[in-house]
Amino acid sequence: MSTNAELATIFAEMAGILELTGANRFRVNAHDRVARVLEALPDDVAELADDPARLTAIDGIGEGSAKKIIEYVETGRIGEHDELRREVPAGLLDVLKVPGLGPKTVRALWEKGGVVDIATLRAKLESGELESIPRMGKKTLENIRDNLAYADQAGRRLRLGAALPIAENIVEHLQRLEGVTRLEYAGSLRRGRETIGDIDILACTDDPAALTDAFTGMGHVDRVIASGETKSSVRLADGVQVDLRIVDPDAFGAALLYFTGSKEHNVVLRERSIKRGMRLNEYGLFPDEGADGRDDDRPPQKRGISPVASRREEEIYRALDLPYIPPELREDRGEFDHDLPELVEVDDIRAELHAHTTASDGTMSIDELAEEARARGLHTIAVTDHSRSSVQANGLSDDRLREHIDAVRDANTRIEGITLLAGSEVDILADGRLDYGDDLLAELDVVVASPHSSLRQDRKKATARLLRAIRHPLVHILGHPTGRMINSRPGLDPDISRLVDAAVEHETALEINANPARLDLRDTHVRAAVDAGALLAINTDAHSPAHFDFLRYGVLTARRGWLPADRCLNTWSSRTLHAWLKRSR
Ligand SMILES: [Zn+2]
Ligand SMILES: [Zn+2]
Structure with missing residues (x-):
């Protein structure tokens, strides 16, 4: 394994252990971030470690992490890692990777149920032993069983949001070589699919040997699978395979x-x-x-x-x-015999209609959110924090929402160059009712209604639930309609054609949530909505400044669903958008 790969694994493991032992969230995230940065870093981190300033110059690596990296390069170990490993059984980290299993549950399974790895988890689920653990009802255990099965079947496809930065880093790294005249990634990544099997890169170069050497010698290469004159393949630290093909410029x-x-x-x-x-x-x-x-x-x-x-x-x-x-x-979904639409582009997007602040589970204050949105050239930012039933996300009570509305309106008068809208991401309860009363909802400039709980409802219940939200006269946007998480949670499976028909009738927009773990609506659902004549919103659901970068994943998904710019609320002028939002007020 390369040094990058080894270190990425170590930092990911430290993050996992910190999570299991209930450490501070920021500490967990910082370790996790370093792991991801190292995974995508084509430069050899061992070389960079000669100069700490070159390490800390990398986005996501702070001074503390740089010290640990240097410690590893010099001694082959990290003291903190050794200490942390003594705190939990090694196999428990695999249990933490099972979709739907949060650190609190895994900790209970371990301390109270004696689960130490996937094998003991399976055995104890089988024997019924875990039913005696407090708060582990039959239903929770049933969910764990399903999630284990789902994880097996989801396999090793990488999310778009992980694959695209890796491919871009490799392209940027190799493009610097002398003799390289063209370099592009192809495959399902170029088509913007939500998950990617392998990464395919095509290149033209005057010096194939030098390019091949640089490719197989990248810092984050775990194993060289093949190295030939025109084709090389490598496996990276996180298991993804990258193929490089050198082709004739003609x-x-x-x-x-x-x-x-x-x-x-x-x-x-x-x-x-x-x-x-x-x-x-x-x-x-x-x-x-x-x-x-x-x-x-x-x-x-x-x-x-x-x-x-x-x-x-x-x-x-x-x-x-x-x-x-x-x-x-390019999916053979009608592209040969239909007029092609003028597809929406990232540059068309001028408003963000779904974002969180520190009032619920975001990291930005209202002012910081507005500043970030303005810096990104948007004319409108909607502040849509969670509603009271989203307890885990610190959802706002009626009173807190009223105060929050005042704070947003105040910020809107103070801050120049962007319009702030007072909104809410209101929970759609299991029966389709909304989490706030109509009086309160009517005070908001924008209402995004989203499902966050009861995401295992059957199709009939889910359809009725979402239809009720779409038909609600105060709802503007149906947020992440199915609640799925790619590779980890299937989410609701509503009758999409009924939803899109109702959305057209009631002029409710359907969201494409750009978070690469969600991409919900998915491409085929977007296509159904576009064909039916519905309006769509592409929102990043930003909880931190970096989340604004998710936009491109949402736009790729929108394009896969044939969405033209003019059918997407976020592309509209300020005047058109605000008039549309006010229509039901
Ligand atoms: Zn949400
Ligand atoms: Zn949200």
Whole structure:
């Protein structure tokens, strides 16, 4: 294992142990952050450790962490890590990774139930032994059983929010090399899928050997799987595989098209080529040579056959009588026979309509939130803290909300250059009622209604519950409608077509929550909403300044759902948006 990989594992483990032993949240997060930074860092941390200033220059690594990194590089261990490890059984950290199992529950399972690893957890669930632990009802244990099964099946696909920064860091790192003329990531990552299997990178270079060496020698490489003239594969610390392909600049467009996929999209392209007397492969679009060429694996260019198009994707689409199809639409979901929409872009977004402050579970004050939103060029920021039933998120009582509304309105008169809206992310209770009375909701500028509990309801109950919220005349936006968490919680499974029809009828917008763990609505649901004529909101649900960066994941999901900019509230001018919000007031 590389030093980066070893250290990432150690910091992640320290974060896990701190969480289990009830340490301060900030300490847990700081360790967790260092683990993620090291995981995505292509530079060799052992080299950087020669100069502490170079370590602390990395975003997310403070002085304390830098000291620990240096300690590890010099001695092969970290004293704090050794101490922490003595506090809990090693296998307990795996139990903590089971979706839905928080540190408090794992601690109870350990101290009161004798669970020390996944194997003892399974055995004790089986034997019924855990039922005697206080607050471990049959239902809780049933949930744990389901979550264990769900975790097995979710497998090792990486969330978009983890994969994209890794790929971008690698591209940036390798682009600095002499001789490299092009470098791009392809695959499902380029299509913006919510989870990614492998990361595919394509490159053109004058010095393939140097690029291959730099790629396989990156600091966070755990194992080199293959290292060849045109293709190398490595596995990174967190298990993700990255493939690098070096291609001829003349064939770059064809290779990019081929390795971006999807398979289904490419099948249609190949059939279309054949109908036009041509052949499409990863080297280009060629005139059909008949049976002779079909079994020859060499690039046709090497056999003296000139391509019809190969340098750029656009040229290949044009030669097939198609407009350029953006990667997010390449799923064979109608992109060949529909007019393509003007898809929403990150730069179109001008308002954030779902954000939290320290009044509930955010880290920013009202002023800090406004400042961050203004710095990001937004004309409007809605302050939407949690409602009273979200106890774990410090949801606001009626009285606290009234005070909060006053504080937001006061800030709005003081702060220049951005409009602050007083809002709430109000819980949709299990039966579809909202967590505040109508009188109080009517005082708010914007109401986002979201489900946070009872997320295992059956389809019928979930549909009725969400329909009731959509039809509520004071609700503007249905927040993260299913409540799913990618790779860890399936969430509600409502009848989406009924929801989108009701959303159109009642002019309630449906949210695409940009948090990469949520991306809810998901792409196919967005498409159903767009097809039905509904309005969508893309919100980051920011709890801290860095969360504003989630926006691009929401926009990618929106694009995968064919969302045009004008159907997204967040792109509207201040005047249009505020008039729309006031319509029900
Ligand atoms: Zn929420
Ligand atoms: Zn929220």
